[in-house]
Amino acid sequence: MKLFQALAARYRYSVILLQQMVKTDFKLRYQGSVLGYFWSLLKPLALFTILYIVFVRFLRFGTGIEFFPIYMLLGIVLWTFFAEVTNQGLISIVNQGDLMRKLNFPRYVIVLATAFSALINLGLNLLVVSVFMLLARVSLHLTVVWVPFLIVELFILALAVAFLLSAMYVRFRDMSHIWEVVLQGAFYATPIIYPINQVPDKYARLLLLLNPMAQIIQDLRHALLTPQARTFEYYFGAGWLRLIPIGIVALLVVISASYFKRRAKYFAEEV
Amino acid sequence: MTKKIAVSIKGVSKNFKLPHERSQTLKRSFLNLFSSSARKYDVQHALRDINLQIEAGEFFGIVGRNGSGKSTLLKILAGIYQPSQGHVEVEGKLVPFIELGVGFNQELTGRENIFLNGALLGFSRTQIESMYADIVAFAELEEFMDQKLKNYSSGMQVRLAFSLASRSQSDVLLIDEVLAVGDADFQRKCFAYFKQLKKTGTTVIFVTHDMDAVREYCTRAALIDGSRIAAIGSADEIATRYTQLFMAPTSDGAVATVGGKRWGDGRLKYQSVSAKHVIETDRLEIRVLAHAELAVSKPVFGFLIKNAAGQPLFGTNTRLKRRSAGDIGAGEQIELVWSVPYIFSEGTHSVELAIEDDVLVVCDWWEEAAMFNVQRESRSPYLLDPTVELELNRS
Numbered sequence: 001m002k003l004f005q006a007l008a009a010r011y012r013y014s015v016i017l018l019q020q021m022v023k024t025d026f027k028l029r030y031q032g033s034v035l036g037y038f039w040s041l042l043k044p045l046a047l048f049t050i051l052y053i054v055f056v057r058f059l060r061f062g063t064g065i066e067f068f069p070i071y072m073l074l075g076i077v078l079w080t081f082f083a084e085v086t087n088q089g090l091i092s093i094v095n096q097g098d099l100m101r102k103l104n105f106p107r108y109v110i111v112l113a114t115a116f117s118a119l120i121n122l123g124l125n126l127l128v129v130s131v132f133m134l135l136a137r138v139s140l141h142l143t144v145v146w147v148p149f150l151i152v153e154l155f156i157l158a159l160a161v162a163f164l165l166s167a168m169y170v171r172f173r174d175m176s177h178i179w180e181v182v183l184q185g186a187f188y189a190t191p192i193i194y195p196i197n198q199v200p201d202k203y204a205r206l207l208l209l210l211n212p213m214a215q216i217i218q219d220l221r222h223a224l225l226t227p228q229a230r231t232f233e234y235y236f237g238a239g240w241l242r243l244i245p246i247g248i249v250a251l252l253v254v255i256s257a258s259y260f261k262r263r264a265k266y267f268a269e270e271v
Numbered sequence: 272m273t274k275k276i277a278v279s280i281k282g283v284s285k286n287f288k289l290p291h292e293r294s295q296t297l298k299r300s301f302l303n304l305f306s307s308s309a310r311k312y313d314v315q316h317a318l319r320d321i322n323l324q325i326e327a328g329e330f331f332g333i334v335g336r337n338g339s340g341k342s343t344l345l346k347i348l349a350g351i352y353q354p355s356q357g358h359v360e361v362e363g364k365l366v367p368f369i370e371l372g373v374g375f376n377q378e379l380t381g382r383e384n385i386f387l388n389g390a391l392l393g394f395s396r397t398q399i400e401s402m403y404a405d406i407v408a409f410a411e412l413e414e415f416m417d418q419k420l421k422n423y424s425s426g427m428q429v430r431l432a433f434s435l436a437s438r439s440q441s442d443v444l445l446i447d448e449v450l451a452v453g454d455a456d457f458q459r460k461c462f463a464y465f466k467q468l469k470k471t472g473t474t475v476i477f478v479t480h481d482m483d484a485v486r487e488y489c490t491r492a493a494l495i496d497g498s499r500i501a502a503i504g505s506a507d508e509i510a511t512r513y514t515q516l517f518m519a520p521t522s523d524g525a526v527a528t529v530g531g532k533r534w535g536d537g538r539l540k541y542q543s544v545s546a547k548h549v550i551e552t553d554r555l556e557i558r559v560l561a562h563a564e565l566a567v568s569k570p571v572f573g574f575l576i577k578n579a580a581g582q583p584l585f586g587t588n589t590r591l592k593r594r595s596a597g598d599i600g601a602g603e604q605i606e607l608v609w610s611v612p613y614i615f616s617e618g619t620h621s622v623e624l625a626i627e628d629d630v631l632v633v634c635d636w637w638e639e640a641a642m643f644n645v646q647r648e649s650r651s652p653y654l655l656d657p658t659v660e661l662e663l664n665r666s
Contacts (some may be wrong), residue, residue, distance in 0.1 A: 013393050020390035028378055102373045103391060104350035268351045269287065 014106050021113035026120060040121040041128055044080045048073045055193050062195050065228045070132050074224065075192035075217050077129055081122040082158045082213060083183055088114040089162025090169050090179055097271035107264040111166050115159050122151075133224070143223040150223065154216045157249045164256035167263040170270050190214045196230045205235055212252075215245035275362065277327040277443055277474040278348065282357035285318040285343055317343040319498045320357070327362070327442075328472040330465075332485040332492030332506060334513045337630065340498045341478050345369065345447055348476065363442025363474075366392070370447070372432035377421040381412060384420055385435060392439045402438060410434035430457060437464050443474045448481075480631060482510040483591065514631075535635040538565040539599060539626050546622050546641040548613055553658070555643070557609040557622055561635070563599045569629040570599055572607055579618040584654060585611075588625070614657035617647040 008015075030036045052069055055061040062068035092114045093100070093107065100107070169175040190213050191199070199205045208214050209232045221229035233242050289312055318340045325331045335341040346352045348359060349367035374391045375384050385406060389399040399406075407413055410430040412423075420428065465488055468475055477489060485492055485506050492509035494502045494516075502512050543560045557574055573588025589595060589607075596605055622641040626634040647656055 012395075016390045016393065016395050019396070020387045024376060024379065024383070024387055027383070028376070031378060099374050099391075101346075101351065102369050103367065105391065265353045268346070 014109050017105060017109045018113055018116065021109060022116045022120075025113055025117040029117070037124070040124055044073075044077050044125055045128065047080070048076050051076065051193050061193065061198070065195055066226050067133075067136055067138055068195075070129065070136055070138070071195075071221055071225055071229065072193060073132065074129050074221055075190075077122070077125040078154060078217050078220065079187060079190065079192050079213070080125065081118055081154065082161075083187075084118040084121065085115045085158035086161045086165060086179065086183065088118065089159075090165040090176060092162075093166040093170055093267055094271055097267075100268045100271055107267055108163070108260065111159070111162050111260075115155070115162060118158075119155060138225060140224075146223040147220065150216055150220045153212070153246070153249060156253060157212050157216070160249065160252040160256040163260040164252070167260045167267075170263065170267055186211075186213070190217065192217065202235075209235065210244055210248070212245040212249045274326040274328070276324050276360075277329070277362050278323075278325040278365075278476065279360040280321050280323040280344075280348070280357070281360070283318060283321040283344070283347060283354045283359060284316070284356040285340075285347060285352060286355045287315045287317055288312045289315055316498050318347070318354075321495075321500055323493060323500065323503070325474060325476065327474050330469055330475045330477065330488050330490050332489035332509065333476060333478045333495060334480070334482070334485060334492060334509060335495035335501075336516060339495045341495045342447065344495065345445055345476070345478050349445055361443055364440070365443040365445065366439045366441035367445040368436055368447065369445065371429050371436060375420055375428065375432065378419060380419055381416040381423065381431060384431070385416075388432065388435050392436065394438070406431075406434045406438065409437075426457065433457070433461065433464075441473065443476065444468065445476050445478075447478045482513060482631075485510045485513075532638045533636065535626070535633040537635065538628075539563045539567045539570055539634040541624055541626070541635055541637055541640060542604075544622065544624060544637075544641045546643045548643065548645075549610075552610075553613050554610045555613050555615075557611070557641070558606070559609075559624060559640075560604060560606050561626060563601055563603045563605075566599065566601045567626075567628050567634060568598045569595055570634060571627045571629070572596070573625045573627075574609060575623040575625075576611075576615075577621045577623060578616065578654060579620065582654065584615070584620075586623070612657065613645075614655045615645040616651045616653060616656040617645050619644050 030039050033039060035042065048069075051072065056069060056072065062071065065071060089111050092110045096110050165175060165179060189208065190211060191208060196205060196208065196214070196218060199208060209218065215232050218229050218231045222231050232245065236242065321344060333341050333344065343352065345367075346369070347354050348361070349365070349369060351367075351369075372388070374388055376387060379387065385403065386396060386399050407416055410427075410433070412427060412431055415423065415427065423431070465475075469488065475488075477484075479485060489506040489509075491503065492506050493500050494509050494512050496516065502509060504512075539561055541559055542562045544557070545559075546555060546557045548554075549556050559572070559574075561572070571588050571590045573586060573590075575586030576584045578584055596607075599605060620643050621639040622643070624635070624637045624640040626636075628634060645656075
């Protein structure tokens with residue numbers, strides 16, 4: 001209890017600031033647009049429709065996997081979240097340069113705020129996914145208990161990348177272009193629109209599934225939709241190996257946090 | 272009784288690295304890893320070895336020319352910049368007041384901005400709610416709270432920001448020239464707030480160009496010149512030192528005419544001056560005519576009367592009189608007529624004239640611009656000899 005109070009006192013300012021910043025961000029995001037918040041639902045749905053027509057209808061991806069359209073939609077929704085947190089996070093510190101030069105406040109709040117407002121969007125999008133699941137009569141298994149943990153892992157991963165990128169962007173303005181390309185490549189390197197079992201080579205599969213995003217997406221599909229979503233565990237057993245993606249996330253967190261912390265002191269002069 | 276030290280600045284220096292060319296790209300920093308000319312930047316010493324102790328309850332002024340490093344010092348105190356050397360210790364909570372309305376969002380309503388800006392100042396939602404009515408009333412913006420900030424005038428925004436910022440409870444307050452904005456009414460509110468701060472014993476660090484404000488509010492002050500502390504002393508001493516800084520020949524002023532008796536950059540110069548006793552009204556009339564060689568923004572005209580011994584008797588200027596002539600364009604002429612009561616003692620008096628621009632750069636400073644001789648029936652040993660009426664009733 002004492003510890004909790006001490007923590008609450010220490011982070012009181014950050015929490016107040018975070019609340020207001022998330023609120024502002026959310027209010028401003030679709031201000032002046034007719035459809036408003038619906039855009040955060042419409043955008044992934046539109047992307048889904050395009051990919052569905054191209055890959056499922058024309059190219060016949062995912063035959064033999066039950067609920068493949070929802071399977072794909074879930075992947076897109078999760079990827080959209082990752083892309084949003086990292087893209088918005090990347091520019092967040094530089095965008096708030098004016099504030100940074102005039103006020104001393106915990107810098108991480110800015111990145112955190114963009115991540116939380118993306119999290120709200122993710123929540124809305126997952127709501128859409130669950131509506132589709134209901135319509136398709138997907139039956140839930142006990143594996144569903146993993147969902148919150150996987151979402152937390154996703155959040156931490158996206159946040160770690162965003163912190164690293166935002167601090168780097170202050171010094172290296174190339175980062176925005178680099179990240180744009182990397183993100184596009186990573187979209188195809190992650191089994192989002194194709195099922196992983198269509199990758200013929202065993203080592204290529206290993207390489208693909210070492211990517212924490214692939215691990216998270218596959219595990220979530222596995223937990224929510226169908227055991228036909230092949231996970232890391234399925235291919236490489238339940239041994240220590242399967243902790244590698246989580247280890248990568250942990251490593252990223254350590255690197256990103258220490259780099260951000262070291263650079264944050266100088267944001268005001270460098271931004 | 273030793274007073275508690277509120278802010279202690281120990282050996283603080285700050286260097287900025289200014290790159291020769293923009294090297295904010297990965298390619299450059301990658302190449303720089305291998306090239307011998309990796310450190311291609313100038314080092315700018317913004318502050319050098321600053322040592323300062325500010326006691327609790329002091330109203331401490333920091334003055335200096337533009338670019339002397341005072342704003343950097345303030346930002347280091349506020350924790351925005353990290354000192355390159357040395358460190359700062361602050362006792363209690365410090366609130367920076369560096370710019371009003373930082374974090375205001377033009378797309379949000381006034382009401383929403385109060386909560387957002389309040390959060391930046393460290394107020395929770397419930398705290399803001401409890402003082403919301405006061406904040407709005409103080410800013411006199413009751414009818415506008417549901418309008419977007421972009422529809423506010425700049426004065427309204429400043430009022431809202433000030434109203435909010437003045438709620439912050441702090442042990443140490445940093446104030447950076449917030450007085451420069453707002454109309455006369457708003458400035459009155461600011462001064463009232465300062466007076467209240469002084470009464471409640473809040474430690475205030477005040478950065479300004481306004482020497483009148485320094486004299487009026489500050490208990491002590493420091494003059495920063497050329498990145499160093501040039502002097503620490505009473506508000507009066509420092510204000511005088513500061514003014515003297517501008518009497519030195521300006522390095523950039525090409526037309527500077529530095530002499531023993533007249534100097535300034537000559538953009539705006541006195542052409543003629545007369546000082547004479549008007550018998551009918553028994554007042555001294557100082558009539559001056561000034562001509563602008565170049566445009567000068569909001570010049571301040573002033574005069575000082577000295578007696579034969581060179582003792583300054585009194586003086587004033589258009590800023591103190593709150594009468595601005597506005598911006599003067601090149602080639603324009605302006606006439607001023609000062610009328611002061613004829614209260615001088617016998618002897619020769621001199622009139623010293625000055626024109627400064629709005630940032631206190633001296634355009635024309637003219638000692639002994641005019642002389643006038645006062646003759647009295649009886650000699651008075653005092654500095655002044657005003658007309659004294661006497662009524663004597665003996666019963």
